């Protein structure tokens with residue numbers, strides 16, 4: 001087992017440097033030329049750029065579509081790439097070329113990656129710190145969902161929520177990309193999982209992926225329903241990527257000493273927190289931003305966090321590859337249908353993770 005330090009690159013035993021796998025001088029990608037609506041993205045031919053030290057060039061086979069895309073392209077995300085840019089932050093594919101200083105990856109290797117931007121193209125350049133080797137048993141089409149969707153969820157539940165075996169986990173948006181990951185990871189961590197989702201199809205998907213109980217996301221009835229399922233105690237940990245009225249109802253659905261993970265605001269409203277409710281039941285509301293660990297924070301700390309993140313992603317890959325956890329549920333669209341794929345996510349129709357097939 002290799003021990004990683006904050007500044008040492010990750011070295012896999014038996015992996016030797018190989019020359020670049022070269023193919024095309026130009027490739028296709030989506031481009032955001034100005035801040036606005038995601039439908040204004042354009043598919044264009046892009047020129048290859050030289051690699052900087054520490055970078056890796058990937059042939060992107062699959063790219064994950066995330067809910068934050070809308071905000072990033074509108075220029076409303078906490079982080080703004082320089083215009084023009086190619087959006088997309090999650091990918092899987094094959095290493096084409098590695099720059100100086102990269103020793104844990106070689107051309108030809110199957111990998112998944114968390115990108116600053118650039119995944120919606122047939123090639124991408126990415127920092128080696130956020131590139132993760134994929135086990136042979138795991139198809140690349142599923143691996144594309146792991147670097148951010150499952151990384152976020154696993155880190156939130158393990159590092160910040162400190163979910164314990166036997167605890168009750170309440171997951172909102174449980175058929176969405178993050179919510180489905182929370183159902184699967186929470187179950188694999190030994191929790192009893194209560195999942196909320198808005199339609200019967202979505203609730204059935206949550207049950208099929210490991211939820212013990214499902215509920216509609218009704219803020220009026222949530223607390224009573226959760227208490228009825230938990231002998232009056234409530235949930236120990238709440239995973240909330242939806243926010244709004246559901247967050248408010250979660251405060252009333254939580255057990256004493258419960259932890260609410262504030263993950264996102266897919267419902268559109270950022271909830272305000274009445275501190276008296278926290279005090280009365282010793283509840284902790286925990287903000288969680290995975291970006292901090294992969295270089296998207298106010299300071300770029302991806303190098304410092306790389307060993308912990310690499311270990312987490314490797315554990316998640318192994319859990320899926322060994323069958324301990326179900327494979328990510330993915331819905332695939334060809335690159336030509338990128339508008340349909342993005343619209344499926346943005347219009348609340350997706351179940352699991354939406355993936356663009358780039359090759």
Ligand SMILES: NC(=O)c1ccc[n+]([C@@H]2O[C@H](COP(=O)([O-])OP(=O)(O)OC[C@H]3O[C@@H](n4cnc5c(N)ncnc54)[C@H](OP(=O)(O)O)[C@@H]3O)[C@@H](O)[C@H]2O)c1
Pocket residue numbers: 066067068148149152173174175176177178179196197198199202217241242262263264265266267268288289290291345346347348350352
């Ligand atoms: N904190 C972090 O580090 C981090 C990382 C990645 C993503 N996020 C955020 O987490 C949130 C969820 O991301 P995701 O990829 O899981 O999205 P997703 O796949 O679209 O799932 C979101 C779920 O939210 C529910 N929802 C409720 N109201 C909605 C509305 N008005 N529009 C759309 N969905 C609505 C839907 O479930 P029902 O239909 O069942 O209600 C949907 O399945 C986003 O806000 C995203 O930006 C945060």
